Amino acid sequence: MTRSCMLEWLKEPGFFGTHATVGADMSQLMATFFTGLFVIGWIQAKRHRADAHHWMMFGGMIAMVAFFISYYLFRQLGVLAFEGKEGFGGSQALYDYVFIPVLTVHIILVILGLVMAIYMIVLGFRAQQVIDGVRSLRETLLLTTWKKIGVIFGTLTALIIVLFLSRIATADFSMRKFEVYLGLLAVIAIVFSVEMTIQRIWPNGARRHRALGLFTMVVYCVLFVTGTTTYTMLYLLYPGKIG
Template identity: 70%
Template sequence: MLSRLRCGSLDAGCRLPGCRGGRADLGGSRDEARVATRALMLEWLKQPGFYGTHATLGADLSQTMATLFTVLFVIGWTQAKGHKGHAHHWLVLSGMVAMLAFFTSYYLFRQLGVLAFEGKAGFGGSQDLYDHVFIPLLTMHITLVVIGLVMAIYMIVLGFRTQTFLDGRRLLRSGLLKTPWKKMGTIFGVITGVVLLLFVSRVATSGFSARKLLVYLGLLGLVGIVFAIEMAIQRVWPDGERRHRALGRFTMIIYCILFVTGSVTYTMLYILYPGKIG
């Protein structure tokens, strides 16, 4: 399908940047190539979905992956309760990394929550239903997405910090687990320096844009939130094992609620009350 889109977009008039005379300008800049690729991906994600609803391909893909990740995390949760440390560690770690990679890439292309700023055109129900049910539900869903992404990063780090090995078994290490402010500040400073270097290199190769700045500031903000959570929570649960179990349970509950709110949002948008925006 993507190949057909490429042919249709680049040959039939080729209105994308970097195209001349109905053909792609192979000598165009890398920035133009990235813009063209992004446009193709956006066009691909807007194609009709595969579930037979009014959803786009992007929406169906997102819902499918959300379902898959939820199932994986529930399985990982049961493994943890069954004291299957190795299986739990690798399943949840790989699931969280894959989830972060997929949804970060997807949001960069399609921008999750865009319907919240598009007005009622994307929702086919009544204005009252839109104002008092759909928007609060979507707002709750987006808020939980942010919390879920923060907790995914935090739990990955916490999992490595609290693990220990005994007779070939992976276990949680009980005992005091605290990070001093000075060490936390040093780590954050190093991460900030790396992010700034990446930002400067991007600006040097493809020019400055407010969008790039917001992305990198958002990344630093996310890291800062994770660190702030760590400093606050380690006072409540100084024991590493108890902290991991309590926050793991909280994170799994968040992901289950996310699946419910996402599924209800999908049903309202693309099955019960489809609108004009895919």
């Protein structure tokens, strides 16, 4: 399916029976799916079922990252809602003082959630150990150096540049493409900065994983609430002219 066909499909009426488009309904469905996996995975961790926790969280985060990256390419993460009040059928005051603040928090949490997803995937693999088939966290220091970070970031930057050049070689250059790849580099840089900062606070890998896991879980739950709130306001309570 080409990009233009995908865009047209995403603009079709949604499948939940509201005023939403397919794109909006797909976003809400996937957000519910991700959050469900994260909650189940967190419960498994509380019950000390490390293997179930690992695969629930890993699968959910991989799916979330892949979905948001692809969704950004097609719908810009719903930022179209910032373009004007025509997409919102409520009053101007409700739009200015309720909808926009909630949407702003939601988009900030999306960015934070993506950063934490990538970071927690890497941290999960680094902090774990498997002994006789039993997965657990290692209660040891887990530190890295700026030199190692520089090598990894340089390698990833080179790969992203090659990918970007290959894209513009087969299609016209656009600022949209440039912003996407630059944004990807920025997310990676933020992840590495987070690692170098947080390892000073929690040098123990297991403690770091538990503390940040709880924080990330809260972020995803609030993300789901804000996303559901904007969906409800846009497509159930105050539908506007655009989806």
